[in-house]
Amino acid sequence: MSNNSNYKDSSSIPPLASGGGGASSSGGGALQYLKDVFNGLKSLATGLRRTLYYFTHHKEIITEQYPENRDTLNLPERFKGEVVMPHDENNEHACTGCTACELACPNATIKIITKFDITPEGKKKKALDKFVYHLELCTMCNLCVVACPTDAIKMAQTFEHSVFDRSELTKILNKPGSKIREGIE
Amino acid sequence: MVIEMVIAGVCVIGLFAALGLVLVLMERRVAAWIQIRLGPNRVGPKGMLQSLADTVKLLVKEGMTPNGADKFLFNFAPFIAMMVAMLLMAPIAFAKDFQLWDLNIGVLYFSAISSIMVISILMAGWASNNKYSLMGAMRSGAQIVSYELSAGLSILAVVILTGSLNLNEIIQSQADGWWIFKGHIPVIIAFIIFIIAVTAETNRAPFDLAEAESELTAGFHTEYSGMKFALFFLAEYINVFIVCAIGATLFLGGWMPFHIGHWEAFNHVMDYIPSSLWFFGKTFFLIFLIMWFRWTFPRLRIDQLLNLEWKYLLPISMFNILLVTLMAILGWHF
Ligand code: SF4
Ligand code: SF4
Numbered sequence: 001m002s003n004n005s006n007y008k009d010s011s012s013i014p015p016l017a018s019g020g021g022g023a024s025s026s027g028g029g030a031l032q033y034l035k036d037v038f039n040g041l042k043s044l045a046t047g048l049r050r051t052l053y054y055f056t057h058h059k060e061i062i063t064e065q066y067p068e069n070r071d072t073l074n075l076p077e078r079f080k081g082e083v084v085m086p087h088d089e090n091n092e093h094a095c096t097g098c099t100a101c102e103l104a105c106p107n108a109t110i111k112i113i114t115k116f117d118i119t120p121e122g123k124k125k126k127a128l129d130k131f132v133y134h135l136e137l138c139t140m141c142n143l144c145v146v147a148c149p150t151d152a153i154k155m156a157q158t159f160e161h162s163v164f165d166r167s168e169l170t171k172i173l174n175k176p177g178s179k180i181r182e183g184i185e
Numbered sequence: 186m187v188i189e190m191v192i193a194g195v196c197v198i199g200l201f202a203a204l205g206l207v208l209v210l211m212e213r214r215v216a217a218w219i220q221i222r223l224g225p226n227r228v229g230p231k232g233m234l235q236s237l238a239d240t241v242k243l244l245v246k247e248g249m250t251p252n253g254a255d256k257f258l259f260n261f262a263p264f265i266a267m268m269v270a271m272l273l274m275a276p277i278a279f280a281k282d283f284q285l286w287d288l289n290i291g292v293l294y295f296s297a298i299s300s301i302m303v304i305s306i307l308m309a310g311w312a313s314n315n316k317y318s319l320m321g322a323m324r325s326g327a328q329i330v331s332y333e334l335s336a337g338l339s340i341l342a343v344v345i346l347t348g349s350l351n352l353n354e355i356i357q358s359q360a361d362g363w364w365i366f367k368g369h370i371p372v373i374i375a376f377i378i379f380i381i382a383v384t385a386e387t388n389r390a391p392f393d394l395a396e397a398e399s400e401l402t403a404g405f406h407t408e409y410s411g412m413k414f415a416l417f418f419l420a421e422y423i424n425v426f427i428v429c430a431i432g433a434t435l436f437l438g439g440w441m442p443f444h445i446g447h448w449e450a451f452n453h454v455m456d457y458i459p460s461s462l463w464f465f466g467k468t469f470f471l472i473f474l475i476m477w478f479r480w481t482f483p484r485l486r487i488d489q490l491l492n493l494e495w496k497y498l499l500p501i502s503m504f505n506i507l508l509v510t511l512m513a514i515l516g517w518h519f
Binding site for chain 1: 215218219220221222223477478480481482497501
């Protein structure tokens with residue numbers, strides 16, 4: 001039974017859902033009325049069958065028994081817990097300090113502080129000084145990650161974020177002494 | 186006489202408490218399983234004591250009365266809900282020869298008393314002096330008044346076939362088969378309409394417009410807290426039990442074991458199962474049915490709700506009554 005929301009096709013709507021004005025029942029006469037009742041009952045039965053299936057299939061239970069299974073937690077792939085900036089073994093990251101993430105963030109969670117590096121050729125070059133991230137303001141919307149042109153940040157799956165002091169939630173994502181990886185513009 | 190009354194009163198209150206605990210737990214369990222969750226599993230073995238813990242929590246909470254409320258009516262409304270539930274217990278036959286009050290108009294008594302329920306809801310909504318409460322109460326008024334019609338008409342189907350308003354006689358008339366089997370399609374239709382109508386009368390989803398937590402906070406009991414809220418909550422579950430007990434009595438033979446016509450041997454085997462088990466088994470089956478509805482169907486809008494009653498249930502049940510009458514006159518049932 002298709003439960004699409006195509007309200008013009010009155011025959012596919014069960015009487016319970018036809019609601020305002022009962023357009024489906026006023027038009028077609030007695031036959032239409034009986035058809036409505038039948039279709040309504042049928043769609044209700046479809047719903048009931050689905051829930052009965054779930055009721056009798058406990059193996060499909062999807063909730064996690066946290067905190068008992070804290071070590072074996074099975075988090076869904078799309079779960080987002082916090083913004084992090086991956087660093088490689090040379091303590092290098094991919095952030096150019098372009099502030100695209102800062103502009104993308106709807107909550108002003110990110111503050112990019114830039115500095116000027118002197119390249120070997122003696123030129124001045126803009127670089128990241130501090131990536132300030134306010135976890136307490138973040139809604140895990142993923143917009144900053146999408147906005148980043150160099151994939152310098154990503155979402156981590158950590159979630160136990162409670163602390164006693166609010167200031168602990170303000171984090172500097174680039175590690176001390178880190179610098180931008182070679183070849184990233 | 187007085188001692189009998191006291192014993193009956195204590196039994197009813199005990200049953201209320203037990204039913205409240207069991208039904209709330211059952212509801213949460215059914216809800217969880219239908220939604221592929223585990224449900225309560227922290228308090229006691231497998232979460233069995235969860236509703237007990239909730240009761241204690243509600244008992245120690247402060248029962249507040251808002252400043253703008255009509256104090257007397259506000260505090261009185263939950264008790265009316267409870268009193269109605271208690272009165273409705275009287276004519277139910279829990280087992281063979283086990284009934285508080287065997288009155289000869291049991292069915293009429295049930296329909297009459299159950300309509301008082303709406304007064305407590307209206308009272309609570311009005312006295313709260315809160316627009317959500319009032320709206321919930323008004324909806325509930327419209328709803329119960331309309332669904333009582335089809336509930337009454339579907340009950341009437343069985344009354345016509347039995348020719349009696351006495352619940353005991355109705356049960357006795359099902360000794361050779363329950364009405365749902367003996368009465369062919371008309372009684373099955375009546376049964377379906379009865380279940381729909383009583384779901385609406387007890388204000389349960391998909392007809393819980395009086396509560397409608399997503400639109401009206403908590404509807405008519407928005408302002409209630411602590412034990413006064415608990416009384417409404419309890420009354421809802423007791424009412425579910427009562428309407429299911431009445432449904433089981435009328436359509437599924439009450440405490441009458443499963444008998445098929447004149448198969449004496451088979452009927453004798455069935456008689457070995459105690460009649461109280463039969464009664465509670467059938468009642469809890471119906472309760473499960475109503476809970477299953479609640480966790481499957483989305484809530485109706487008020488116009489859909491009234492549409493369903495006036496355009497579908499009422500005409501169908503009126504036509505059905507005609508069929509049943511014809512059937513009773515011509516003796517077309519077993
Ligand atoms: S996930 Fe959303 S809210 Fe959080 S920092 Fe990124 S853009 Fe801002
Ligand atoms: S994280 Fe990406 S978007 Fe944000 S400043 Fe660095 S390079 Fe630009």
